[in-house]
Amino acid sequence: MADFVFVHGGNMDTATWNGLTTGEEVFTEDGKMGGEIWDGTVSFLRDQGHRAFAPTLAGEYSCNLSGHIREICVLLAENNLHDVILVGHSYGGMVITGVAARIPENVGRLVYVDAALPDSGQSLYDLIESAGIDAGSFSGLEPAPPYVEKLFFDPSKIRAIPKTYILCTKSDFVSVTGVARRKIEADPDGWEYFELPASHVPMADMPAEFYGLIGDLIQSPGE
Numbered sequence: 001m002a003d004f005v006f007v008h009g010g011n012m013d014t015a016t017w018n019g020l021t022t023g024e025e026v027f028t029e030d031g032k033m034g035g036e037i038w039d040g041t042v043s044f045l046r047d048q049g050h051r052a053f054a055p056t057l058a059g060e061y062s063c064n065l066s067g068h069i070r071e072i073c074v075l076l077a078e079n080n081l082h083d084v085i086l087v088g089h090s091y092g093g094m095v096i097t098g099v100a101a102r103i104p105e106n107v108g109r110l111v112y113v114d115a116a117l118p119d120s121g122q123s124l125y126d127l128i129e130s131a132g133i134d135a136g137s138f139s140g141l142e143p144a145p146p147y148v149e150k151l152f153f154d155p156s157k158i159r160a161i162p163k164t165y166i167l168c169t170k171s172d173f174v175s176v177t178g179v180a181r182r183k184i185e186a187d188p189d190g191w192e193y194f195e196l197p198a199s200h201v202p203m204a205d206m207p208a209e210f211y212g213l214i215g216d217l218i219q220s221p222g223e
Contacts, residue, residue, distance in 0.1 A: 002218050003081050004045055006038040006054040007072060009090025009115070010141060020204040037089070041203055044211045050218065053079065057095075064145035065123075069098035076106050083108035085217055088115050090173065090200065091124055093180075094151055100161055101153035107161050109217065113210075114168040114200050117180035123150045131175040164192040166213060171200035 011032045014025075026036060034056030045052040055075055057068045072095060076084060086107050088096035093115030100107045116127050124147040128135040141147060165184055167177050184191050194213055198206040 002045075002050045003079075003084045004042075004050060004052040004214075005072060005075060005081065005084055005086050006035070006041065006052065007068075007086070007088040007092035007095045008033070008035055008037050008054070008057065009088075009092045010147075011057075011060065016201075020199055020201050022205055022207065037201065037203060040207050041211060041214060045214070045218075048215075048218070051079075051081075053081075060142075060144040060146050065094055065098065065147075065149040065151060068095045068146055069102065072096070072099045073103055076103065082106050085109045085111060087111040087113060087214075089113040089203075090115055091147065093117055094124055094146075097158065098151050098153060100158045101155075104157045104161060107158075109162045109164065110158070111164045111166070111214075111217065112180065113166045113202065114171050114173055114177050115165075115180070116176065117165070117183055118151050119183075120153050120155060121150055123148050126150065127179060128176055131179050133175050159190065161190070162192075163190055164194070164213075164217065166202070166210075167193070167195045168198040168200055168202050169195055170198055173200045 011034055014028055014033060035054040038054035042052040042054050053075060055071065057071060084107055086096045086099060093112045096110055097118055100110055116124050118127060125135040125143065135141065165180060167181055171177060184193055196202050196206055196209055202210040
C-alpha cells in the first residue's frame with residue numbers, strides 16, 4: 001500500500017474544468033474546484049487499496065505560500081504519513097518543494113505535474129518571468145500572496161528524494177514548464193521525466209493516461 005498526497009495549483013474554476021474534462025461536468029457551491037481536480041485520481045488509487053489525500057488549500061487571498069506548506073505538513077503529521085508520494089500540479093510544485101525541504105524524512109517521492117520547479121529564492125511569479133513571460137498575462141493568476149512569495153530552501157535537503165516530472169505538451173503553461181525541463185536536462189540525477197500530449201490539466205482531458213503514470217509510481221515508489 002502506498003500513501004499519496006495531492007496538491008492542486010491555483011483554485012481552478014469549474015467552467016475551465018468542464019471545458020476540458022472527458023468525464024462528467026462538475027458544479028460546486030463556490031464555482032471552484034480546489035482539491036476536487038484530483039477526485040478521479042484519488043478514486044483510482046483507493047480502489048487499489050492505497051491511501052490518497054487531496055485537500056483544498058486555503059484561499060489565495062487569505063493565505064500565502066508558507067501557509068500552504070504548513071497545511072500539507074500538518075496533514076502528513078496528523079495522518080502519520082511517511083514515505084509519502086507527494087504530487088503537485090502547477091503552483092502546487094512550489095508547495096511540495098517547500099514541504100519536502102522542511103520534512104524530507106517523510107517524503108518518498110516528489111511528482112511535478114506540469115508544475116513549477118523552483119530554485120531557492122524564487123516565487124511562482126519569478127519562474128514565469130524567467131521564461132520571458134509577463135506573469136500578469138496569465139488569466140486568473142493575480143499577484144496574490146502565494147504566487148509572489150519567494151521560496152527559500154536548502155536544495156541538499158531534497159536532492160536524495162526521487163523525483164518525477166510530467167510535462168503536458170499542449171499546456172498553456174508550457175513556457176514555464178519548459179524552464180523545468182531544461183533544469184532537469186542540465187541535472188538529470190534522480191529524475192524520471194515523461195511527456196503527455198495533454199492540456200495543463202491532464203487529469204481532466206487524459207485521465208486514463210495520467211492514472212497509468214501514477215500507477216507506475218506505485219510499482220516502485222522509491223526507485
